Amino acid sequence: EIVMTQSPATLSVSPGDKAILSCRASQNVSSKLAWYQQKRGQAPRLLISAASTRATGIPTNFSASGSGTEFTLTIGSLQPGDFALYYCQQYQYWPPTFGQGTEVEI
Amino acid sequence: EVQLMESGGGLVQPGGSLRLSCAASGFALSGYWMTWVRQAPGKGLEWVANIKQDGSAKYYVGSVRGRFTISRDNAKNSLFLQMNSLRAEDTALYYCVRDVSGWYGLWGRGTLVTVSS
Numbered sequence: 001e002i003v004m005t006q007s008p009a010t011l012s013v014s015p016g017d018k019a020i021l022s023c024r025a026s027q028n029v030s031s032k033l034a035w036y037q038q039k040r041g042q043a044p045r046l047l048i049s050a051a052s053t054r055a056t057g058i059p060t061n062f063s064a065s066g067s068g069t070e071f072t073l074t075i076g077s078l079q080p081g082d083f084a085l086y087y088c089q090q091y092q093y094w095p096p097t098f099g100q101g102t103e104v105e106i
Numbered sequence: 107e108v109q110l111m112e113s114g115g116g117l118v119q120p121g122g123s124l125r126l127s128c129a130a131s132g133f134a135l136s137g138y139w140m141t142w143v144r145q146a147p148g149k150g151l152e153w154v155a156n157i158k159q160d161g162s163a164k165y166y167v168g169s170v171r172g173r174f175t176i177s178r179d180n181a182k183n184s185l186f187l188q189m190n191s192l193r194a195e196d197t198a199l200y201y202c203v204r205d206v207s208g209w210y211g212l213w214g215r216g217t218l219v220t221v222s223s
Contacts, residue, residue, distance in 0.1 A: 034209040044213055092208075
């Protein structure tokens with residue numbers, strides 16, 4: 001099973017700051033990597049698929065990059081609604097696996 | 107509106123059974139692989155099972171294989187998860203998810219399963 005490791009576990013930032021979240025895969029997952037945002041009490045929402053492709057309706061403030069084992073999600077200027085949990089997920093290998101999440105907090 | 111709506115969760119004793127349902131609206135379920143993902147209270151996301159468009163292929167995470175059965179009824183635009191021999195560690199919010207080549211663009215709101223005596 002591929003282990004996805006996200007860092008940091010918690011990111012303390014201020015509105016307007018830039019946030020950089022990392023995700024590392026235990027094996028090469030090529031570009032089969034997705035990012036999700038989960039707000040408290042809500043279902044996850046897809047942000048990014050194929051490592052860098054924004055989902056429909058996701059603002060350009062969210063960008064992502066990486067391939068192989070190292071991936072990054074960047075939130076360019078944090079808005080109040082961006083404070084949430086963020087998960088990465090690989091879908092190169094079965095079973096699909098998620099990272100443990102990064103909480104972006106004020 | 108395109109959406110997924112889960113139902114069937116509840117409180118069950120260890121060893122008991124539950125059947126979760128997921129009703130799709132606004133799109134044809136038959137066009138997609140479908141997946142169940144769960145989230146234990148305060149924990150991260152765990153892939154549970156998925157099923158091919160026509161039901162001919164099904165896959166399970168090891169911890170539920172032999173106890174859970176995923177199925178679908180495309181005519182009723184519905185997905186199901188039969189859960190038997192439930193354990194405390196199965197306690198979680200269960201999400202029905204539309205699968206597009208391995209990533210999940212549409213999630214339901216989830217249904218809570220609590221396994222406790």
